[in-house]
Amino acid sequence: MKNNFTKTQGQYLSFIYHYQKLNKQSPSFVDFERYFGTSSASVNSMIKTIEEKGFIKKTKGKSRSIELLINKEEIPMLE
Helix, strand or coil: CCCCCHHHHHHHHHHHHHHHHCCCCCCCCCCHHHHHCCCCHHHHHHHEEEECCCCCEECCCCCCCEECCCCCHHCCCCC
């Protein structure tokens, strides 16, 4: 997959990857809010965007269900 994501989208993907690797589960919206210092509305918008672009998949109605659909080699460094 061609990594046609913005810098911020790449940071969200990187955060998801590293969070899952360390915690053996996907991050919650609160985890995103704390790390990125943003609102839940901003997190929700970004998650929807990267899902629509095909970088992640979520199971509707299930918390912590983010699945990365991008190879780890395509994920940028977490800043």
